[in-house]
Amino acid sequence: MATTTRGRHGGGVLPWVVTALLVLALAAAFAWPAISDALAPPPAGANTLLAAAPEEVARARKDLDGLAVVPRPPFDPGYSRAAFGDAWTDTDRNGCNQRDDVLLRDLVASRPHRVQRQGSCDHDVLAGTWVDPYTGGEITLTDTKAQSEEVQIDHIVALSVAWRYGAAEWTDARRLAFANDLGNLLAVGGGTNKDKAGSDAARWRPAPAAQCGFAVRYVTVKSRYALATDLSEKRALAAMLGTCD
Numbered sequence: 365m366a367t368t369t370r371g372r373h374g375g376g377v378l379p380w381v382v383t384a385l386l387v388l389a390l391a392a393a394f395a396w397p398a399i400s401d402a403l404a405p406p407p408a409g410a411n412t413l414l415a416a417a418p419e420e421v422a423r424a425r426k427d428l429d430g431l432a433v434v435p436r437p438p439f440d441p442g443y444s445r446a447a448f449g450d451a452w453t454d455t456d457r458n459g460c461n462q463r464d465d466v467l468l469r470d471l472v473a474s475r476p477h478r479v480q481r482q483g484s485c486d487h488d489v490l491a492g493t494w495v496d497p498y499t500g501g502e503i504t505l506t507d508t509k510a511q512s513e514e515v516q517i518d519h520i521v522a523l524s525v526a527w528r529y530g531a532a533e534w535t536d537a538r539r540l541a542f543a544n545d546l547g548n549l550l551a552v553g554g555g556t557n558k559d560k561a562g563s564d565a566a567r568w569r570p571a572p573a574a575q576c577g578f579a580v581r582y583v584t585v586k587s588r589y590a591l592a593t594d595l596s597e598k599r600a601l602a603a604m605l606g607t608c609d
Contacts (some may be wrong), residue, residue: 413470413550414497414577421608424580427587428601436566436594437528447532448523449540459484462544466517467508470494470551475504496553498560498570498578503553516557518550519543520578521585524562529591538589548585566597569604579604 416424445451452461460468467489471477477492493504494515505511523531523543531539542548552560560568570578579601586593593601 414574414581416577416580416608420580420584421576421605424583425602425605428583428593428598428605431583431586431598432590432592433598434529434592434594436596439524440528440532442532443524443527445523447527447536447539448543449536451543452517453540453544455541455544456546460487461485462546462549463517464489465546466549466551467492467494467515469546470497494551496556497550498552498556498574500571500573501553501556513554515551516554518552518557518560520548520550520581521591522560522562522564525564526589526591529586529593530589531591542589545585547581547588564597565604566594566600569600572607575604576608580608 452463454461456462456465458465464485464487468479468487471489471492471494475493478490479487480490482488489508491506491508493502495502498518503515505514508515519526526542531542534542556570565579565582569575583601583605585591
């Protein structure tokens, strides 16, 4: 009788265990696509402008150590956007303003886009898809002229930041060159650009995945133009460069 009882008990448990395992397997199977989607890579070309090779990271760390460190300057009421000349001046003289140059460079080329000739410019960008390099968010516009607020051009080192850390002493020509330097410009989402505004690296950071490339670009621009930094910004940049490892 004892053997019969154990046999009945075992026969009841085994199906239950098998059923539970099947349920868990099915749940995992249905959950996997969602996990895969969350980890899926961004569209081709996305965030490549913030990619940083090991040698670029090493150079940025060296350049950061070479920046002059000054007391943190307060906001200067004397700053004016006009001090940096006309916005999006065609400083490289290719027939297109710098805004169109950046829009063309940063759009996801594998997605549908529309470019037309406008005057001397052969790539006036009317429509396309961009990936905000700071957030990873995708923006698709069917008419950038009508929806220009959704895709904006950001100065990695903001003009007001440059002004406070040395540009106030520059010539007009140097400020114009800085404001239109393609190495300091990125196409980003309008909301991101407004959120960053005139903040320096101590006050604003992009999403964690973008911090390495952002810091590399930020330091490179400051070093190229011999702009100073302060201790709080230097620490913030060093921390973001630490995410490159």
